[in-house]
Every structure is written in C-alpha cells, then in structure tokens.
Amino acid sequence: MDISSTSQGYPLSLCLDGRRVVVVGAGAVAVRHVAGLRAAGADVLVIAPRLSASLADLAARGLIKVRQGNYRAGDLDGAWLVLACASQAAVNSAVTADSEKLRLWCVRGDGGEAPAWVPAVGRAGGVTVAVSAGRDGRRAAAVRDACLAAAAGIRDGLPLRKDVAAGGGRSHGEAARGTGRVSIVGGGPGDPGLITVAGLERLRQADVVVADRLIASELLARLPDDVHVIDAAKVPGGPAMRQEDINAVLIQHALEGRAVVRLKGGDPYVFGRGREEVDACLAAGIPVDTVPGVTSAVAVPAAAGIPVTHRGMTQGFSVVSGHVSPADPRSTVNWRALARGGTTLVLLMAVEHVAEIAAELIAAGLTAGTPSACVADGWTPQQRAVAAPLRELARAMRTAKLRNPAVIVIGETAGYCSPATAGTRLPLRALVPARPAPPGKDFS
Numbered sequence: 162m163d164i165s166s167t168s169q170g171y172p173l174s175l176c177l178d179g180r181r182v183v184v185v186g187a188g189a190v191a192v193r194h195v196a197g198l199r200a201a202g203a204d205v206l207v208i209a210p211r212l213s214a215s216l217a218d219l220a221a222r223g224l225i226k227v228r229q230g231n232y233r234a235g236d237l238d239g240a241w242l243v244l245a246c247a248s249q250a251a252v253n254s255a256v257t258a259d260s261e262k263l264r265l266w267c268v269r270g271d272g273g274e275a276p277a278w279v280p281a282v283g284r285a286g287g288v289t290v291a292v293s294a295g296r297d298g299r300r301a302a303a304v305r306d307a308c309l310a311a312a313a314g315i316r317d318g319l320p321l322r323k324d325v326a327a328g329g330g331r332s333h334g335e336a337a338r339g340t341g342r343v344s345i346v347g348g349g350p351g352d353p354g355l356i357t358v359a360g361l362e363r364l365r366q367a368d369v370v371v372a373d374r375l376i377a378s379e380l381l382a383r384l385p386d387d388v389h390v391i392d393a394a395k396v397p398g399g400p401a402m403r404q405e406d407i408n409a410v411l412i413q414h415a416l417e418g419r420a421v422v423r424l425k426g427g428d429p430y431v432f433g434r435g436r437e438e439v440d441a442c443l444a445a446g447i448p449v450d451t452v453p454g455v456t457s458a459v460a461v462p463a464a465a466g467i468p469v470t471h472r473g474m475t476q477g478f479s480v481v482s483g484h485v486s487p488a489d490p491r492s493t494v495n496w497r498a499l500a501r502g503g504t505t506l507v508l509l510m511a512v513e514h515v516a517e518i519a520a521e522l523i524a525a526g527l528t529a530g531t532p533s534a535c536v537a538d539g540w541t542p543q544q545r546a547v548a549a550p551l552r553e554l555a556r557a558m559r560t561a562k563l564r565n566p567a568v569i570v571i572g573e574t575a576g577y578c579s580p581a582t583a584g585t586r587l588p589l590r591a592l593v594p595a596r597p598a599p600p601g602k603d604f605s
C-alpha cells in the first residue's frame with residue numbers, strides 16, 4: 162500500500178485528549194511527532210532503547226511516559242494510535258504489522274507504507290489548517306502557510322469578530338456596545354519582522370490601532386483599509402498625545418464594542434507605560450491583555466552584534482533610563498552603585514545626557530576605558546552605530562551625529578560592536594565576520 166498513489170485518504174481530526182498514543186523510537190522524527198501529540202493533549206508513551214535529550218527531559222518532568230528498551234509485542238496495548246518512528250525500517254514494519262492486527266491506526270515516520278499519515282498542520286486565530294500533498298512535505302507546508310495567511314485575512318471568521326457579532330450581530334465599524342476589548346501589544350523595535358506571532362495576530366483582529374512613534378510603520382501599512390489607525394504621537398496642539406487621552410481613546414473604542422490594539426515600540430512594560438494603560442482599562446471594566454514584545458534594550462545592541470551578556474565576560478545587564486541627568490533632582494538612579502555593579506549597562510533615552518552619565522560612572526570608579534557603544538535607529542535601514550571607550554563615547558556620538566532613538570551599551574560586550582551588512586530586512590541582516598571594534602570607530 163503506497164499512501165501517495167493508492168489513496169487520497171480521509172481527512173479527520175482526532176481528539177486525543179488523555180488518550181494513549183504510543184511512539185516507537187526517540188530520534189528527531191519522534192521528537193517532532195511528540196511535540197504535536199502533546200499539544201493535542203495525548204497521553205504519550207515513548208518506546209525506545211535510548212532517548213534523545215529533549216524526550217528524556219520531557220519524561221523527567223512527567224510530561225510523557227517512557228519505556229526504555231526495544232519494541233516488543235504488547236507495547237501497543239491500550240493505545241488509540243501508534244507512531245512508528247524507529248531508525249530501523251524493520252522495527253517500523255513490525256510495529257505497523259502489529260497495529261494492523263490490533264486494528265490500530267499507525268503512522269510511519271520513515272515514509273514506509275502505513276495506513277495513516279500526519280498532514281502539515283498550522284493554527285492561527287481559532288483556524289486549523291491541515292494539508293497533505295502525498296510525500297511532498299515541503300509543498301504541503303508551503304500550501305499550509307499560504308492557507309494560514311489567507312485565513313488571517315478573513316477577519317470576520319476570527320474569534321474576536323465573533324465576539325463582536327455575538328454582541329448584536331453587527332458588522333465591522335458598527336460594533337455592539339460592551340463587547341470590545343483592548344490588547345496592549347509590543348511591536349518590537351524598528352523592523353516589522355520583530356513583532357511576535359501573537360502580536361501580529363492581535364493586529365489582524367483589530368478594529369482600531371492606537372500606535373506609538375517608535376513602531377515600524379510597515380506594521381501599519383499592512384493593515385486593511387477599514388482599520389482605524391490613531392497616531393498617539395501626534396495630536397493638534399502638542400507633540401504627543403497625553404497619557405490620559407490615550408487611555409480615554411482605548412476605553413471609548415472598547416466600550417463601543419471594538420477590538421482595540423495599543424501598539425507600542427519594543428516591549429510595553431519596558432519604559433512603555435503599558436501597565437498604566439492596563440490599569441485604566443481594568444478600572445473601566447474593559448477586558449485587556451498584554452502581548453510582550455522584543456525590547457530594544459536587548460535587540461538593538463544585538464543589531465550591531467553586541468550581546469548584553471556573554472559567558473566569561475558579564476553575568477548580567479542593567480537597563481536604565483537616561484532621560485534625566487544624574488545631577489537632576491528627578492533622577493532616582495543610583496549611578497554609583499551601577500558603576501560598581503559588574504553588569505553590562507544598557508541605557509535607553511540617554512542620548513542627551515550621555516556626557517554627564519559617563520562622567521558620573523567614571524567618577525564612581527568605572528574604568529574610563531570601558532568599551533562602550535551607541536546604536537541608533539536599530540533594525541531600520543538607517544541604523545548607525547559608534548563604539549568608543551566610555552570617556553570618549555559622548556564625543557564619538559556627537560561627531561557621528563547619532564540621535565534618538567538610540568541605545569547605549571557600556572561594558573565589555575560593547576567591544577563586539579560591528580557593522581551590519583547592507584540588508585535592511587531581518588533575513589538579510591547578517592553580521593560581517595568577526596572584526597572586533599577598534600575604539601572610536603564609527604560604523605555608520
């Protein structure tokens with residue numbers, strides 16, 4: 162029986178919740194199947210003489226059961242489904258033959274003949290897509306991805322839209338009162354590819370998006386025309402919308418039944434006032450959730466090849482706002498303690514006060530030659546970086562005319578600062594092979 166030629170199969174979804182599924186074998190194929198089975202809630206029993214590290218870990222945490230040893234008759238007792246994933250074809254054939262006798266559905270991981278097979282599966286927004294393309298797994302995966310993308314565009318089929326519909330069966334834009342919600346979403350820094358999958362999902366479901374200045378504008382450009390975008394960075398008569406006004410807008414749209422996304426740069430809880438917005442929504446009785454984001458504090462240094470921690474170099478990093486000078490009475494940062502803390506210092510919003518901050522750190526005992534770097538417009542085509550010893554950092558930044566938004570890194574790992582190649586999109590942005598940064602180098 163050749164599954165690709167003799168049968169198109171009968172597509173079926175199984176509820177495996179709590180049901181025993183036996184997986185014979187513990188190599189890479191088994192690991193992938195076990196992941197899918199666990200996600201479906203199956204009671205997984207792995208039979209194998211040796212376990213891969215990840216399966217051994219799952220077993221140690223009690224998340225799967227294991228019988229270590231060679232496959233033998235009787236191993237399939239009590240199973241609802243069998244996956245033959247052994248490295249030896251003869252073992253898989255024996256498992257398949259035994260399953261057949263027991264009238265158990267058996268999947269083979271080695272492409273051999275078997276009565277059942279697993280499609281390429283993807284899930285998003287309550288939609289499950291399963292595609293089979295004979296033996297062409299790559300084609301199946303590509304079709305699955307295309308289907309998922311198409312499903313994401315069908316807004317009225319998604320759960321949030323149903324919620325709105327349930328509140329009065331109205332279409333987009335005339336939603337029912339009292340059924341809306343707010344999602345505070347981290348958009349990541351600079352590149353639209355740095356939003357999370359969950360964040361993108363919220364955007365796809367949004368009726369209203371209230372956006373910050375530092376988010377990747379392409380995220381907005383991709384929204385359907387009927388999504389109402391509110392630019393929280395611009396209001397008549399002021400440079401930025403006041404926080405109370407932003408809260409009021411979120412609440413108002415949610416009360417009118419809309420799915421509101423508050424899209425913020427980086428992570429909403431890192432200098433993002435995310436919790437203030439959550440509190441405002443809760444106080445108004447609005448359901449609210451938070452989708453974390455990739456913070457610039459970690460990702461922007463990484464865009465220039467700088468890790469915020471590095472084995473043997475630094476055992477931690479401290480993220481600090483430099484929006485007020487150390488001498489300013491409003492400053493609550495203990496710069497002196499930070500100077501002696503031994504962690505990488507990551508400064509946000511610090512371009513204006515970098516000279517005073519460097520002087521304060523040096524006065525408190527941090528070596529003036531400590532490697533330092535500044536990365537501006539991280540993950541954008543305009544990204545630029547300079548590296549310099551701490552004592553020269555402010556001057557190097559001035560000379561290079563680096564401006565906000567920028568992240569400053571002070572510590573040994575800043576010595577890794579290196580230019581990025583010309584790529585402006587995530588898959589293209591690679592680092593030039595190791596070239597330690599000479600002091601004062603401008604990588605623009």
Ligand code: SAH
Nearest residue numbers: 350427428431456457509510538539566567
């Ligand atoms: N919530 C955000 C930080 C907001 S504070 C986050 O988690 O990333 C704003 C500061 O973040 C800026 O002044 C700058 O220091 C930093 N920043 C944000 N995006 C940046 C980018 N693309 N490049 C460089 N710095 C960035």
